[in-house]
Amino acid sequence: MACPLGRHVMVPTGKPKVGAVAGHSSVSLGSVARSSAGWCPHRARPILEGLMGDRLVLVFGGPSAEHEVSLASASAVLSHLTARGWDVFEAGVTQDGTWLVGSGALEALLADADPARMPSGVAPVRRSGSVASLERFDGPPPVSVFGGRELAFLACHGRWGEDGTAQGLFGSYGIKIVGCGVAASAACFDKRLTKRVLAGCGLPVTKGIDLMQDEFVVDPVGVRERSASVLGEGRWFVKPARSGSSLGISVVERPDQLDAVLPEAFRWDETVLVEEYVPHRELVVGVIGREQLTVSPLGECVPVGPLYTYAEKYKLGNPRFTCPARVEPEVSDRVRELAARAYRALGCAVMARVDVFVDTRTGALLVNEVNTIPGLTEVSVFPKVMAAAGYGYADLLEELCRLADA
Structure with a gap:
């Protein structure tokens, strides 16, 4: 089966442009200019012609x-x-x-x-x-x-x-x-499927394995050994396959620590991912659209502690989140291109938030996850990065409604 990547457009280096490449759908990075203060977005309010009423x-x-x-x-x-x-x-x-x-x-x-x-x-x-x-x-x-x-x-x-x-x-x-829709929502919500689709399309993801709860109950020693054989003895990231908002996540330093953290992860799902821990910066990209995509400037999630937790996201209001992220223009273009490709590969439409890791050792990019219903609270990061693309909160909502009716 052919990989569904043929419709993305390479994001140009230098000043972002809007338009189509022959044989490809177009990707808009907004009208974003560089100033001494950083990235300065300028975008007109969306035109809501053709909506099915209000x-x-x-x-x-x-x-x-x-x-x-x-x-x-x-x-x-x-x-x-x-x-x-x-x-x-x-x-x-x-x-x-x-x-x-x-x-x-x-x-x-x-x-x-x-x-x-x-x-x-x-x-x-x-x-x-x-x-x-x-x-x-x-x-x-x-x-x-x-x-x-x-x-x-x-x-x-x-x-x-x-x-x-x-x-x-x-x-x-x-x-x-x-x-x-149904298929993209299911594939993005289950992080096992997300990784398999993206890897099958040649997009970079973190190395990892999935563990079933009954497997851990029956043979915890075998689970540790299999994890170590695939991932090595180093630091690992543990998270439920089908959950969000940082629920059930943890980091372990050694295989023998798995026994202590897996029960909490299994509280949220019967399948858990154990992944190689990659020292990274976590960049956030908003993508909206169908045939033509608008890809936001980058935001960056900087955790207060070792993990980006539920309390930090929703009780503290993402206190160290920054937008625009301080990265070189070439890195920004690469991350936004990768976000658009991931969005296309998974069959997303209307909106998604794409989280990308930048390996601080090598500079390599890795797609961490794709969220099809990103948080829309007043402290959520998706509205913040879309604001950097020129969409005020109410404008963003109306544009999403227009895209749904397109």
């Missing part, structure tokens, strides 16, 4: 460990789109799978959220209407509930909302999704 379903919550992050993203999306005059129909899903639909659904889920897991700065969204008037369903409601709306914005993170399940549900309703 009515959509906002979906949030779900039976996921990232439930509260989803509510925080939804809160920001709801407030900015309603301020722009959009008619937003709320559809919330509780941790036990109950659907609450109608005005006040977000307020109801926020009231029941775990304060310890709620990102900082989030307050309930107060709107007219009584919570008691919400419609409740034990499972997915009939399509008639959505009042003929033809667009759904999934502000869902983690299992159910980000792994292709919700995408398939709304596809069965005949409602377009603001984001990637």
Whole structure:
């Protein structure tokens, strides 16, 4: 099977340009000029011609460990789109799978959220209407509930909302999704599949193996030995294959430390990745589009401690995140080109955040992961890098809606 990379365009060195190369889709790096202060983005507000009206379903919550992050993203999306005059129909899903639909659904889920897991700065969204008037369903409601709306914005993170399940549900309703489809969502959410697709297309990824929970329970010594035989005796990075927001991640210095950290990783998924630890800088790239892509300037995640944790992302608000990242123009072009190629290889559409490692020993680039529903909270990095591409928060939301309807 041919690798689906033929549609990317090489990002030129020097000043980024917008346009197409014969036989390729075009990639826009924005109109970004260099100044003494660093990268200075200049981009016009998106033109929203041809949208299917200004009515959509906002979906949030779900039976996921990232439930509260989803509510925080939804809160920001709801407030900015309603301020722009959009008619937003709320559809919330509780941790036990109950659907609450109608005005006040977000307020109801926020009231029941775990304060310890709620990102900082989030307050309930107060709107007219009584919570008691919400419609409740034990499972997915009939399509008639959505009042003929033809667009759904999934502000869902983690299992159910980000792994292709919700995408398939709304596809069965005949409602377009603001984001990637079923296949791309599933492939990107499962980091094993992500790595295999990217490696199969010749894109660089970290060396690693995947471990099953039952394998570890039956033969922990064999797990350690197999890991060492593939990765060597050095430092390893351990993470659940299907999880996000840094849940269950750890670093071990020696094989015998695996026994202590794998149970925590297996809390979040029955499959865990053990990867070679690469000394690195972590760069973040926002990519939006379908045939033509806009690739943001780079941001950089600089952890406060040895790992980039849930608390640092959502409680501290990414205090050391920088955008634009301080890298040479040639490195920036290479990273953004690689991000566009990864986006194409995985079949992404509308939006994704691509995380790229720069090996500090060699300068080599490695795709770490691709997130199809990046955080949209006020402290999330995806809106920040897209702001550097010229999109204010509300402009970004409306452009994503336009792309979904393209």
